[in-house]
Amino acid sequence: MKLKALKAAFPLTIPILTGFLFLGFAYGVYMDSQGFSFIYPMLMSLLIFAGSMEFVTANLLTVSFSPLSAFLLTLLVNARHLFYGISMLERYKNTGKKKWYLIYGMCDESFSINVSADPPADVDRGWFMFFVNLLNHAYWVIGATAGGIAGNLIPFEIQGLDFVLTALFVVIFLDYWLKTKQHLPALIGLAASAVSLLLFGADGFMVPAMVLIVFGLTALRTRLSAEKEGAGA
Amino acid sequence: MTTLEQMITIAAVILGTAATRFLPFILFPARRTPPRLVTYLGQVLPPAVFGLLVVYCLKDVSFSPGGNGLPALIAIAATVLLHLWKRNILLSIAAGTAVYMLLIRTVFIA
Incomplete structure (x- = not known):
């Protein structure tokens, strides 16, 4: 049962494999450049497992000590996980003890796969999602540790490979678009984010964008729910 | 510290x-x-x-000459077109990334 789930999960994680090895490596190299031993990127990638926040933490470790502000900043940067959790309430039901790890290791990319993938009927969904998480987690830790060890040997030859993550999100966005005739949620996501980016800039747009999205979707609830029922979905 | x-x-x-x-x-x-x-x-x-994550990935692109904004947009267009045609996730991602890596090495050299 487990092997079958692993075999179903692995192909879907291949894009993440390249993306995470590369980004994780870059993170490890970055930590090395800040004067940290490879132990730091190794443990941080293993225990935090939230890529963008790990880069931010590298900065936090070099400024004055303030664990409370570090905690609050983390809540803001990672607030999008709240969305993921709400979307996964149903899917994580009846997954037993695996649920703890499914929640603990719910990064953007594992969520992307687990929320949209339909494993074959004879594959246990809980174990499938577990292995998606575990494989992605392993890729990230391996990349970050290798980067921390390799230090200043930056691989110029694979510059641009980080675009795999952009392409992944584009393709999943497109799959959602093709699955339904109700495009308003997708459009609200794009528009609210673009407007926030213009107003607040690259460093501060995530939180206002999320607030706009939630308000926009909540305001349109009656209309969107009616459309859905009207379409017989 | x-x-x-x-x-x-x-x-x-x-x-x-x-x-x-x-x-x-x-x-x-x-x-x-x-x-x-x-x-x-x-x-x-x-x-x-x-939608938010796509914008998030593009938040730091630059549309100044030599920036990576235009190659990113072209690569996204290629990804979308290929996906509409073949509906193969891995193929779309691999080809889109290849287009991007090729563009920043040949046409849009920083």
């Missing part, structure tokens, strides 16, 4: 990250039905969040 202070800072980040991941499951445990609004948001949020 001492090593102990570094450990505490990292622990604060671990705690904050875990909080954002566990909170929905603590507020709406499996045996309790979440409010309708929450269920509704759970359904309509994912497409919106992927």
Whole structure:
């Protein structure tokens, strides 16, 4: 049962494999450049497992000590996980003890796969999602540790490979678009984010964008729910 | 910062990250039905969040000459067209990334 789930999960994680090895490596190299031993990127990638926040933490470790502000900043940067959790309430039901790890290791990319993938009927969904998480987690830790060890040997030859993550999100966005005739949620996501980016800039747009999205979707609830029922979905 | 202070800072980040991941499951445990609004948001949020993540990936692109904005847009267009044609996730991602890597090495050299 487990092997079958692993075999179903692995192909879907291949894009993440390249993306995470590369980004994780870059993170490890970055930590090395800040004067940290490879132990730091190794443990941080293993225990935090939230890529963008790990880069931010590298900065936090070099400024004055303030664990409370570090905690609050983390809540803001990672607030999008709240969305993921709400979307996964149903899917994580009846997954037993695996649920703890499914929640603990719910990064953007594992969520992307687990929320949209339909494993074959004879594959246990809980174990499938577990292995998606575990494989992605392993890729990230391996990349970050290798980067921390390799230090200043930056691989110029694979510059641009980080675009795999952009392409992944584009393709999943497109799959959602093709699955339904109700495009308003997708459009609200794009528009609210673009407007926030213009107003607040690259460093501060995530939180206002999320607030706009939630308000926009909540305001349109009656209309969107009616459309859905009207379409017989 | 001492090593102990570094450990505490990292622990604060671990705690904050875990909080954002566990909170929905603590507020709406499996045996309790979440409010309708929450269920509704759970359904309509994912497409919106992927819109957000696409924008997030592009937040630092630059459209000045030699910037990576135009090659990124062209590569996204290629990804979308190929996906509409073949509907193969891995192929679309690989080809789109290859287009991007090729463009920043040949046409749009920084």
